[in-house]
Amino acid sequence: MADRDASEPPGPAAAAELRNFLSEVPAPAAVGHRIVHGGPHLTGHTLIDARVRALLADVADLAPLHVTPALPVVDAARELLPDVPHVACFDTVFHKDLPAQARTYAVPERWRAEYGLRRYGFHGLSYSWALQRTAQALGRPVDNLQVVLVHMGGGCSACAVRNGRSVDTTMGLTPLEGLVMSRRSGSLDPGALLWLQRRHGLSTDELDDTLHRHSGLLGLSGTSGDTRDLVRARAEGDAAAALALATFTLSCRRGIASMAASLDRLDALVFTGEIGEDQPEVREEICSALTVLGVRGGLLVPELEDLMREGHRRVDQAGRGVPVLVVATGETQQIAAETRRVLGM
Numbered sequence: 356m357a358d359r360d361a362s363e364p365p366g367p368a369a370a371a372e373l374r375n376f377l378s379e380v381p382a383p384a385a386v387g388h389r390i391v392h393g394g395p396h397l398t399g400h401t402l403i404d405a406r407v408r409a410l411l412a413d414v415a416d417l418a419p420l421h422v423t424p425a426l427p428v429v430d431a432a433r434e435l436l437p438d439v440p441h442v443a444c445f446d447t448v449f450h451k452d453l454p455a456q457a458r459t460y461a462v463p464e465r466w467r468a469e470y471g472l473r474r475y476g477f478h479g480l481s482y483s484w485a486l487q488r489t490a491q492a493l494g495r496p497v498d499n500l501q502v503v504l505v506h507m508g509g510g511c512s513a514c515a516v517r518n519g520r521s522v523d524t525t526m527g528l529t530p531l532e533g534l535v536m537s538r539r540s541g542s543l544d545p546g547a548l549l550w551l552q553r554r555h556g557l558s559t560d561e562l563d564d565t566l567h568r569h570s571g572l573l574g575l576s577g578t579s580g581d582t583r584d585l586v587r588a589r590a591e592g593d594a595a596a597a598l599a600l601a602t603f604t605l606s607c608r609r610g611i612a613s614m615a616a617s618l619d620r621l622d623a624l625v626f627t628g629e630i631g632e633d634q635p636e637v638r639e640e641i642c643s644a645l646t647v648l649g650v651r652g653g654l655l656v657p658e659l660e661d662l663m664r665e666g667h668r669r670v671d672q673a674g675r676g677v678p679v680l681v682v683a684t685g686e687t688q689q690i691a692a693e694t695r696r697v698l699g700m
C-alpha cells in the first residue's frame with residue numbers, strides 16, 4: 356500500500372488490499388501512516404485519535420492527490436488493527452519553522468489570515484532521512500550543514516537546509532507548486548489560470564484534473580511521466596520527450612538555484628526520490644549546467660544495488676566542486692523511526 360502510485364486513489368479497495376497485506380506479514384506493534392499535509396494545527400507527528408482524524412479530514416482538500424486517498428487507508432488500518440497505536444507522520448513537519456519570508460505569499464492580509472494562505476512545503480520525511488544520511492556521508496554534524504536537497508519522484512521539490520532546519524522549499528500551500536513533476540505541472544503563471552477560466556471557460560474541476568494528472572513530464576511528452584521512458588524515447592529521436600526532459604531539468608536547476616539563495620554556502624547538493632536515485636542522465640544534466648553554484652558535471656554512476664545496500668553515495672569527482680550525493684529514498688524508514696519516537700518505543 357505504501358508503494359501505491361499517489362495518482363490512483365485506493366478508495367473502497369483499501370480495506371481488502373490492506374487485509375491481504377496484513378495476512379502476509381507479522382502482526383505489527385504499531386502503524387505509521389504517511390500523511391502529506393498536517394495543515395495549520397498538526398505540526399508534529401502524532402497518535403491518530405478522533406480529534407486528529409477530524410483535523411485530517413479538514414486538510415484533505417489541500418493535498419487532494421495524497422490526503423484524500425490516504426484517509427480510507429487510515430480508517431481501514433485502524434479498523435483492522437484496533438488494538439495497536441496508529442501514528443500520523445507528516446511531510447509538512449520538517450518545514451514547520453520556515454522563516455516568515457519563506458512561508459509568506461504576497462497577498463493581502465485577509466487572504467493570509469482568513470483563508471490561511473501560506474507555504475507549507477512537503478517531502479519532509481524524505482528530506483529528514485536524506486539530511487541524516489548526508490551528514491553521515493560527509494562526516495559532519497547536521498547542525499553545521501548548509502545543503503540543497505532535491506526530491507524527484509512522482510512529486511518533485513527542492514529544499515534549502517541551514518543548520519539542520521528547512522529554511523526554504525519550492526512546494527507551497529499544496530504539493531502542486533514548484534518544480535515540474537511526473538504528472539503535475541508545478542508552478543504556472545497565476546495569470547494563466549485566470550485567463551484559462553475567463554477566456555476559455557475552463558472549470559475548476561478541469562483545471563484541477565489537468566494540472567494534477569495530465570501535466571508535467573506526461574503532459575509535455577504526451578507519452579510518459581517516467582524519465583526512464585523519456586530518456587529512451589529521446590535517444591530514438593522523440594522531440595517531445597527531449598523537450599519534456601529539458602524543461603524538467605531546467606525547472607530543477609531553477610529550483611536548486613533559488614534554494615541556494617537562502618544559504619551562505621553550499622556544502623552539498625543531494626538527490627533523492629525515484630528519479631534522483633535511478634536516473635543518472637537527469638542528475639548529470641542538472642549538475643553540469645549548475646557551474647554558477649560551483650556544482651560540476653562528470654558525475655559518477657553508482658550501481659543501483661550498491662546505492663540501495665549502502666543507502667547513499669557521493670557521485671561528484673573529488674576535488675571538482677561542491678559534493679553531490681545520491682541518497683536512496685527513506686520515507687518508509689523515516690516513518691518507522693518517527694512512529695517509534697512518538698510512542699517512545
Ligand SMILES: Nc1ncnc2c1ncn2[C@@H]1O[C@H](COP(=O)(O)OP(=O)(O)O)[C@@H](O)[C@H]1O
Binds near residue numbers: 360581582633634
Ligand atoms: N526514473 C524513474 N524511476 C522511478 N519512478 C519514476 C521515474 N520517473 C518518473 N517516475 C514516477 O515517479 C513515481 C514513483 O512512484 P511513487 O514513489 O509511488 O510515487 P511518489 O513519488 O509520488 O510517492 C511514479 O509515478 C513514476 O511513474
Ligand SMILES: CC(=O)OP(=O)(O)O
Binds near residue numbers: 478
Ligand atoms: C508531496 C508529494 O508530492 O509526494 P509524492 O512525491 O509522494 O507524490
Ligand SMILES: [Mg+2]
Binds near residue numbers: 508509628629
Ligand atoms: Mg515516492
